[in-house]
Amino acid sequence: MTIDFATLDIMRTHHPAWRMLRSDHAPLVASFLHRVYIEPNVRVMAAADLAEVLEDELYALRQQLGETAYPKPALEYLNDWAAPDKGWLRKFYRPGTDDAQFDLTPATEKAIAWLAQLSERQFIGTESRLLTLFDLLKQMSEGSEADPVKRIAELHKKRDDIDTEIARVLSGDVPLLDDTELKDRFQQFIHGARELLTDFREVEYNFRQLDRRVRERIALWEGSKGALLEDIMGERDAIAGSDQGKSFRAFWDFLLSSRRQEELTELLDHVLSLPAVTGLKPDSRTRRVHYDWMEAGEHTQRTIAALSQQLRRFLDDQAWLENRRIMDILHGIESKALALREVSLTGNMMEMAEYCADVELAMERTLFSPAIKPVIADLALQAGDEDIDPSVLFDQMVLDKARLTRHIRHALQERVQITLSELVISQPLQQGLAELVAYLQLGSEVFNTVVDEGKSEPIRWKVATEGQAITRSARLPRVIFMR
Numbered sequence: 113m114t115i116d117f118a119t120l121d122i123m124r125t126h127h128p129a130w131r132m133l134r135s136d137h138a139p140l141v142a143s144f145l146h147r148v149y150i151e152p153n154v155r156v157m158a159a160a161d162l163a164e165v166l167e168d169e170l171y172a173l174r175q176q177l178g179e180t181a182y183p184k185p186a187l188e189y190l191n192d193w194a195a196p197d198k199g200w201l202r203k204f205y206r207p208g209t210d211d212a213q214f215d216l217t218p219a220t221e222k223a224i225a226w227l228a229q230l231s232e233r234q235f236i237g238t239e240s241r242l243l244t245l246f247d248l249l250k251q252m253s254e255g256s257e258a259d260p261v262k263r264i265a266e267l268h269k270k271r272d273d274i275d276t277e278i279a280r281v282l283s284g285d286v287p288l289l290d291d292t293e294l295k296d297r298f299q300q301f302i303h304g305a306r307e308l309l310t311d312f313r314e315v316e317y318n319f320r321q322l323d324r325r326v327r328e329r330i331a332l333w334e335g336s337k338g339a340l341l342e343d344i345m346g347e348r349d350a351i352a353g354s355d356q357g358k359s360f361r362a363f364w365d366f367l368l369s370s371r372r373q374e375e376l377t378e379l380l381d382h383v384l385s386l387p388a389v390t391g392l393k394p395d396s397r398t399r400r401v402h403y404d405w406m407e408a409g410e411h412t413q414r415t416i417a418a419l420s421q422q423l424r425r426f427l428d429d430q431a432w433l434e435n436r437r438i439m440d441i442l443h444g445i446e447s448k449a450l451a452l453r454e455v456s457l458t459g460n461m462m463e464m465a466e467y468c469a470d471v472e473l474a475m476e477r478t479l480f481s482p483a484i485k486p487v488i489a490d491l492a493l494q495a496g497d498e499d500i501d502p503s504v505l506f507d508q509m510v511l512d513k514a515r516l517t518r519h520i521r522h523a524l525q526e527r528v529q530i531t532l533s534e535l536v537i538s539q540p541l542q543q544g545l546a547e548l549v550a551y552l553q554l555g556s557e558v559f560n561t562v563v564d565e566g567k568s569e570p571i572r573w574k575v576a577t578e579g580q581a582i583t584r585s586a587r588l589p590r591v592i593f594m595r
Contacts, residue, residue, distance in 0.1 A: 128199035129223035149216045153404045159212035163187040218314040291388035312408035370529045376402045524595045532591040533569040541573035564590040
């Protein structure tokens, strides 16, 4: 963005963040929204709950500033902050409910983050940021190097450095970070974690804007269904294939890994137990910040799912409209026939290739034939020579869902989450496809599951047919069972 007079003048008038900073209620808006949304990492809040919290805030301010301060009710303030000319909150209704919901807009979160940086900081770390910038430059330089000789030389250099450090530690010289370096790096981690949550809200906002444009386009579309779908899917693919979409997808794949989550949990527990970090009195939510990232990413995935659902509804509506069009044509034919009923027409009305009656005499018909009655003879049955096992008549396939449930719960006791393919590998399917469907049913009725539509996994099992073991497979989206 260019920083010139015309651009800044337009932003001063139209940008929601700048409008909030110019508002007379800016201290109330920023402090209240920061305490309710940003500190506890709340994504969406019901209107009744948010109005109740704001009413308590306004009551406390009236006790300090007088009864005339902020005279309007809390819900009226919230609706005013969500108005199009403000844009500090987003007011919406979830499908199937009449309860209003409020969410923070990315512009408001940016303004609050900028206000938080205005206060004086007792400790400003620069070493960790310099090292981070240096590492980023090295990653870009090494990742863009196409010469194999240079890449191998760089890898040898890294190996020599690692060997030197191993020898140094074995000799008893163990270098440790001092308290200042620990504080520097921890503050940078907290700042990056907060910025990541802010970026998630902006990514979700961009996908929501796409969903809104799709709905508007569907409502006003008068052309063919195929042209609209091509236009919409092209725009969605463009966003998914953009730098922002690829980065979000890579982050989401990294975060869904159970191994990465367990590693993050162990690292956070170790770092937060250090005396230097404990002295900073970090927020208690820092210990589960990676779960906050997952929750924020799930909101973004739900917005993408809503876009797909809107396309599905459009297809269903189009099919209904096409059927209605056929019925309108038939009704038109009937109405025209009724209009011509009283009209006397001249000339040939209809030409038929053959006009005669089919004559069928009574004697040409066949006589009645009684049904043949079966003759039942009283005979003694004799045993045959074939050796047939009658127990196969009673063989039925019974799925032991209790066994599958115990298997899933036992796996989740040791891990935070596990995929369906990993469950099948640890305990192969014994009853084939029926047992696989039972796992999916348990995932939707008993356990908390997440379905990653972007990745599919093959699930294989063996079936014994005529004395031979045949391997069969099914390809499903990745199903993750969560604790």
